[in-house]
Each structure stands twice: as C-alpha cells, then as structure tokens.
Amino acid sequence: MVSIRDVAKHASVSVATVSRVLNDKGYVSVETRKKVEAAIAELNYRPNEVARSLFKKQSKTLGLILPDIMNPFFPELARAIEDTAAKLGYTVILCNSDEDEEKAQRYLDILLQKYVDGIILASNTIREKTIRELNIPVVCIDREISKDIPTIVVDNKKGARTATQFLKDKGRKRIAHIRGPFDVSNANERCEGYLGIVSSEDWFTESYIINGNYHMETATKVALALLQSHPEVDGIFAANDTMAIGAMKAAYQHGLKVPEDISIIGFDGIALAKASIPELTTIEQPLYALGQKAAKVLIQLIEGQEIEKSFHQFDVQLVEREST
Amino acid sequence: MVSIRDVAKHASVSVATVSRVLNDKGYVSVETRKKVEAAIAELNYRPNEVARSLFKKQSKTLGLILPDIMNPFFPELARAIEDTAAKLGYTVILCNSDEDEEKAQRYLDILLQKYVDGIILASNTIREKTIRELNIPVVCIDREISKDIPTIVVDNKKGARTATQFLKDKGRKRIAHIRGPFDVSNANERCEGYLGIVSSEDWFTESYIINGNYHMETATKVALALLQSHPEVDGIFAANDTMAIGAMKAAYQHGLKVPEDISIIGFDGIALAKASIPELTTIEQPLYALGQKAAKVLIQLIEGQEIEKSFHQFDVQLVEREST
DNA sequence: TTGTAGGCGTTATCAC
DNA sequence: GTGATAACGCCTACAA
Secondary structure, eight states: OOOHHHHHHTTOOHHHHHHHHTTOSOOOOOOHHHHHHHHHHHHHHOOOOHHHHHHHTTSEEEEEEEEETTTHHHHHHHHHHHHHHHTTTTTTEEETTTHHHHHHHHHHHHHHTOOOSSEOOOOOOOHHHHHHHOSSEEESSSSOOOOTSEEEEOOHHHHHHHHHHHHHHHHHHHHHEEEEEETTTHHHHHHHHHHHHTSTTTTTTTGGEEEEEEEHHHHHHEEEEEEEETOOOEEEEEEHHHHHHHHHHHHHTTTTTTTTTTTEEEEEEOHHHHHSSSOOEEEEEHHHHHHHHHHHHHHHHHOOOSSSSSEEOOEEEEEEOOOO | OOOHHHHHHHHHHHHHHHHHHHHOOOOOOHHHHHHHHEEEEHHTTOOHHHHHHHHOOOSEEEEEEESOOSSTTTHHHHHHHHHHHHTTTTTTEEOOOOTHHHHHHHHHHHHTTTSEEEEEEOOOOOOHHHHHOOOSOOOEEOOOOTSSOOOOEOOOOHHHHHHHHHHHHTTOOEEEEEEOOOTSSHHHHHHHHHHHHHHHHHTTOGGGEEEEEOHHHHHHHHHHHHHHHHOOOOOEESSHHHHHHHHHHHHHHHTTTTTTTTTHHHHEOOOOHHHHHOOOOEEEEEEEHHHHHHHHHHHHHHHHOOOOEEEEOOOOEOOOOOOO
C-alpha cells in the first residue's frame, strides 16, 4: 500500500503538503498542488482510512443493529440506510441482535471499539441509560425506547385504527386482532388502535385479541384456533403482514375463502404483501423513507448540525389489494 | 475513552506489560497480571480496535458486496455470513452494488481503504483481474466469476434438471422455462439443466424459454404472454422463486388453477416460497449453509490456514409443496 | 507557502 | 519479567 510519505517523496514535497491538498486545507500554491495531484494519480494513492480514523477519532462508519435481517421487514430499511449512508460518505456495519439484550450489548461494545460514528438501533431490549452511556449519537427506528432519543417511527395507533375501521366499512361484523409481542412498543400501539375502534362494540370481547409473535407459523396456528372457536369472525387485522399471510393460510385451511368469507388486513407493506395470492391489503409504512430519514438524522447528529426535531413520526397509508 | 496508557498508569506498570496481558503474549508474572487485570476491570478498559488495525494492517472486518439486500434471496445469506463472522470475531460491512460495476468498484476501493481483511462477493460484473488486484482474500458466492477464485455455489444444472424432470414425472406434457438474466452464470446453468431434460422432446421449441430478470413483475408479464400464446403449456419451471410466484399470478390472471391446470416450480427456497398460497414447490438451496461456508472459508484464508479446496458446490434439494 | 515534529492507541523489538 | 521506544499512516500546530 502506498502511503502519504510515498506521495510526498514522489512529488518532492513534505507529507504536510500532501495532506493539505488531500483535505483542501491550508495554503498550497497552485503549482505544488498540481505536482501533488499528479503524484497521487500516478501512484494511485488512496488515503488510509484507518490511520485517519485513529487520528480523528471517527471512522465514517455507522452501526446498524436490528433484530434479524431475515425478517422481511428489515431489508428495505437496511437498504435505505445503506444507500443514504453511502451517499454521505459512510459505510454501515450490520448486526443482528435477535432481540437478545446480551447480544446487542456485545455489538454495542464492539462498535464502540471500532470507533463507529453513530448507531441506528431497532431494539426493545436496550434501555435509555445504556444508550446514553455510549456517548455517541444513536437513532432509534421502528421501536421507540425513549422520547429523549432521536426516533423514527410511524403512527402505529392511527394505522391500526384505519385498518380496523376499513374492515368495519367493508361490512365486517366480528373483527379479530392478531397482536404482536407485548414487549414491542409498536405491537402495543397497534393493539390500542384496534381497541379504539372495536372496544365499544357490543360484540367485542377480549377473546378476539390473540397473541402472535410477528412470525407466520405461530400466526397460522393461533388464527386457526380462533376460527375454530369463533366461527363468527369475518375479519382479521394482523399486526404485521407476515402474520396476516399466516392468517390467510389458516383461513384456507379452515375452508374459508379470502376475501369472500373473511377479510384480512396486515400492517407494514413489506414486499411479501404484494407477492401473496391473493395480494394482501395492508397499512403501508414508508419503509425506505424511514430508513433514509434515520440515516440522515444520525449523520446530522454526527456532524454536529442542529436538528430541528428529534422525534419523527411518519404517516402510514392504507393500500387496498385483494384480501379485503 | 480510556487508553492503554491509563491502564498502565493505574496499575503502575508500563504499556508494554499491559499489552502483554491483553494479548497473552510474552512473560508476565502472575502478580503483575492480576494488577493489570484489576486495572482493566476497574477502568472498564477496552482496547481501541482502530489503533490495533493500524498497526496490524487488518481490521477484523469483512466486506459483503451483494446486488441488493432487498432481493429476498440475500437476507438469509447475509445473516449466515454475519452470524459466522461474529462468532469468529469479525464484523461485516454491508454493500449493495445493484449489479452496477462502477458502484461495486467504488465499494471495493472503500473497503480496501478501511483495511477490511477480506470480501465476500456476489457479483457478475466484477472480473477476475480486478479481484486479483485487491490483494486480499475474496470469496465469491452464488455467482461464479472464475474457477481460480474461491467460490461457494450450488449445483444449478442438476437442480434445474431435477425440477424439470419432476414436472415431467407429474405428467406435465408441455413444460416452459422462465430463465434469469443472461449475464448471471447461475441463470445460464439452470437453463442448460432445463434444456438437458426437454431439448430432445418432440414438442420442444425455443419459444418455451422466456426471458425473465429474476423479478416478479416482469415474470408475471412474460408468463402471461406465454400462457396466451401457448395455451398448451401445463408446467413452468422458473429459474427462481420470485419469478415462480410471478408465474403463479399470471396463471391466476389467465384463469388457470395451480396446481390443477398448471404446475409451477421455482428455485432457491427463499422464505417467500413458504408464504405463498399455494405454497411453492421449489429446488431449495441450503442458503444458510452457503453463507456460513463462505464466511468460514474467507476467514480461513485471512488467517492463513490451508484450504483443502476452494470451489465448493453444494447440493440442492427438491421440496414438494402445493404448486405442483 | 512549506516543512518539522508530535501524537492518535497499539504492538513488537530491544535492552535491562 | 519488565520497560523504553519505534513504528503503523495520518493530521495539525508551530516554525520557518
């Protein structure tokens, strides 16, 4: 690897001068600059980012900690973050935490040791205090940890209301809800939204709320049980698309036609929703925009720019397809 | 951030000694070691990886360049790679190349500047020469660039033969193929496999091979056109699952029932295949194992261990579900 | 306008 | 056994 010293020698100047033209800082005569640039080109020199990082105490690297990139919700987010980061000169380290606090903590340590400039975090196990102690900018996404930490989320409650109301408007009389995990904030918000619409209905009972874990298989199982015990159910709002697909499977297994016999609506707007047959009606999150925003805010924070506001709640949109 | 110097001072020893206990290298008396360890614990000291990297010229970081993490084929691969890397003490930088040579090249440069220790590459735009010039270990995955570069792939041809033969065995008489892009090696291999089974059939014509691009929408379009112009087609082997789903959509749009009127089989075994209704029969790749192997081989290469062989071709497995 | 030199936090080579 | 000290490649006072 050719170093700044080689360039200096080649151009018969000092390393300081080379550094100056490299960073466009300080005075350099046009002539010397040209000489240096020629040397750089000739030697195909590229500054060593590690040395730079050591000196500057920052690495132009972001950490991205999410539960599991295999969860179809995250790839689009990750892509948006990576795109935006790249555009702004940053690189991103991918970490899968599996919602495991210890694992997340380990990644946090490693990222710190590697001098990452900031972290984007989708987690419900990490607490505010831990984040504060990191002493580097952190942006939370999808899951809110504290109002005092920059956060990019979506209006879950409103989206859930929209979904439930939509089912009602479609003439559905008994609307059930497959909720997400209790320790995930958005799952609780979505459940609240659902309740906001149905809790005053005379038919409503708690048994219309069944517990899912955001995964398909479990959703199929619990939905099937629901359909068996409550054959009157004619509409399901699942707290995410994956579970909605699971519910569709359950409906078929139970001999029900979607959407003729039962309407199913999801939440998230992942690619899967468009790939299912019938295609899934869902509450679509602007996933790419969320990721983009997260990266932008984080980098602003890193670069010390003033942030207008730190809590961003995006709107969500009903996309009607074939399952309702 | 507390540095090795702070620890040294705290333990009243020299930095050299601290370094020795840190790396378990050289002689350190039990007593001093204990002192140092106490100081480390007390100050909660963690060595600075950047400084380490600078000195050692390696960063315990891997680069992962793939076309697009949003393509459902890649998350599982990425996850396996990240898991394995983490277990072995490495971290991974995610890069999306969009099959764009220039973009990939840019990432390569950046990764080099960051001293990554090795790169895992899924690309068909980068040439062998470019890889050689990197002067760091590279392993290719999913797409073969050269027999001389460590590569992890699957027996595409055989898998394609299996798929096509399976359709035949199911009694399908006119089997079409939606192929992948011409510049992707596995697409060509899969097409060859298909041809191996059908090219000698008397009904076979080139018009049974239609061009897809591994994406769903296009597949739906071309499959629909095929079904219209060739209503006799009763089986489709799509070169990947995403296109197989697209073909299912086309079948439904055309008024055909799957699998009653037409059988459809995919390739890859992505999660989507299990989520579709009906569930997709497919040729399943051991995705996680592939990623794991890639990471392991790369790290072996990095750590200078001898590699038994560098070209790994995994077997593929027919998974029969509901679409055939 | 340019060069010298010290330091970022580690590791490794020598002395002692 | 332990401690100075010179790298690693870069940046930035400070001098010249």
